[in-house]
Amino acid sequence: MTDSRGKTNKWRVGGRIMLILLLVVALVFSGRWLYWRLNHVTTDAAYIKADMANIAPEVPGKIIEVTVKEGQAVQAGQVLLRIDPEQLDRHLGLADADLASTHSRKERSQAELNQARLTVPATIDAARAALEVAGKQKIKAQANLDHWQLQYKRFKQLYDRQTIGKSRFDEVEMSWRAAAADFNAAEAQISYAAARLKEAEAARAVIIKAEAANREVADGIHKAEEARKLAKLNRSRCEIKAPINGVVARILVREGDYATPGRPALGIYNPDTRYIEARFEETKVRYITPGKKAAFTVDNFPNRKLAGKVVVVTPASAAEFALIPRDISAGEFTKVVQRIPVRITIDNLNDHPDLLPGLSCEVSIAK
Template sequence: MSARSSTVADNVTELEVEGDASTPQSGDNKPAVAPMPQADPAGAGETKGKRKIGRLILMVSVPLLIIMGGLWVWLTGGRFAETDNAYAHQTKIAISADVSGRIASVSVEDNQHVLTGDVLFTLDPEPFRIAVDEDKAALGKARLDVEQLKVSFHTAVASLASAKDTLVVQQELYDRRAILAEKGVASNSTLDELKLSLLSAKNAVTTAEKQVESARAALGGDPAKPTDEHPLVRSAIAQLEQAERNLSKTTVLAPSAGVITQVDDMNVGQYVTAGSAMASLFEADDTWVEANFKETQLEGIEVGMPVEVTFDAYPSRSFEGKVTSISAGTGAEFALIPAQNATGNWVKVVQRVPVRIELEPVSETANLRAGMSALVSVDKGKSTLDKLKGI
């Protein structure tokens, strides 16, 4: 026991003895016990003072630390603009046939990766082969017709030459008879007959010239032009090429490499109309991200800035990229039903602006799929503290 405890105990004993001697006994001979006074330990006030100081320091230091931490975060922040409203996009190509026909075979399965030029499906080629044969026959007939036109032209030229020779002979006969008629040797009736023959020869020459012009026009104005250069033949050649093209289009090929989907909708024997979408091809090697930043985050974002992208499907893998373009309008401007802000109950809503981000070409991008969610972080290069230093 300490010295302080011994002193307190002695004081209590002395008080009890004094009480026994001075206090009168009651009827039941029981002494009246006086109340024990409360002891006041030394140093209790000092302890309370220290507690108050500790509480004061704690109440001041904690808010101060919070304020300093927030100030530090604010000063060192602002360099990166982040958003999780971002999705992967890939070029989507609608696969369709250029000609109408019935599906003869399907060479791919749903969600299969294909390369450029791979056969997707084929149409029944028989009707198109028949069309090719018909156009070949039409081309041969056109060439034969042109050759006949050339023969007609040469015949017309020969007829014109003959008519001109006849005209020369008739002109000479008429001139001689006219001289004789002036001398009275030949009669006027004979001269009239020669005159009629001369007029007939002139008309024959005129008719032959018209026939030559007609034959030349039928040959396109140039009788020496090759047969295949004639408009009739060229038209037949074009029709044959179109028929051959339609025949080749019965085999539908993959326009680019990617993943083919919705193949289950194609069945053998199904009739396909030209231009109707039968499947979809996603170009897996061409993936970009469309990040929808708030309009309040756009300050400082520029084309060419580096970007780090993390997809929810691959949280442990980050992809590098860069900003390639910023949309000309907010997402609301391209909505099917734009918001009508000119109303009495208008409420301001923070708009989002699409930002296109091209990913660096790496092998892992082939595993990405259109529509995947992503977290995008754009490095603007300067924090708030850097901006303040530049002021």
């Protein structure tokens, strides 16, 4: 009986000691956890992100080939998909035809301009020469008229005194009237020559018009050349190429689909740009500054501790960039703590290819 009681007392003492030890261990771990919590800020609203390029076609058409697969690594300039070029080939052919036609019009316009530059000055010179000749003819006609007018007066006096016969007087009178007609004809010729000169000088406008037409055709050539460049550029856009080195994250189209300009067809991200965007409560941001070390775990690998460094504390809350912003014009019945995005780089990034964009993280930063 005594031995039985001794054993029971020993078990009781041992149990008490174990309980005390367990309490001490719990207090130690609880104290360490509490101390850690008091000296760190944490958040589980954190995600791995990367610079993502949403690639959209710039020309419409049927997709005839998708050359990559999701998850495939690609290099900048690598062809990702091809669009049927038939329609754009026809546009390029039309642009070539328009350019050739415009060059033909340019040649014709230049020939007309050259002809105008030759014929108009020659016509003006001829009209001036004709006016000069008409002027001399008038002087000659004037002298002849004066001579026969004087003769007419003399023979008129002789005829009135019946010194000469009527036939002789009629001859002089006829010559005088002929001289007057010649003088009038000379004056008319001068008027005609002057009008022709004005007409010839007015023809200078033909040169101006031809020069304007030539410039217009030259502008047309420039326009046709630009149209051809655009058609050629659009033709080259039938092959959609990767703008950056990266990994194909998502393919949104398939062969046979119709490509619409501006509508994303693929998504590519650059693994070298991966980072963590952690959103901390506004009450904790005062403890976070660029350059501070950060520790984090990824939900996909909860037992692996990783490290990083704060690089940017966004100077605005995440709510400011929401698609539907808050309406606080009438106040808020419940105060909502806002979250501030913090950008964190990942140490030894290339050693962690399994950290994929979109994975959730838990981040802690020492105060």
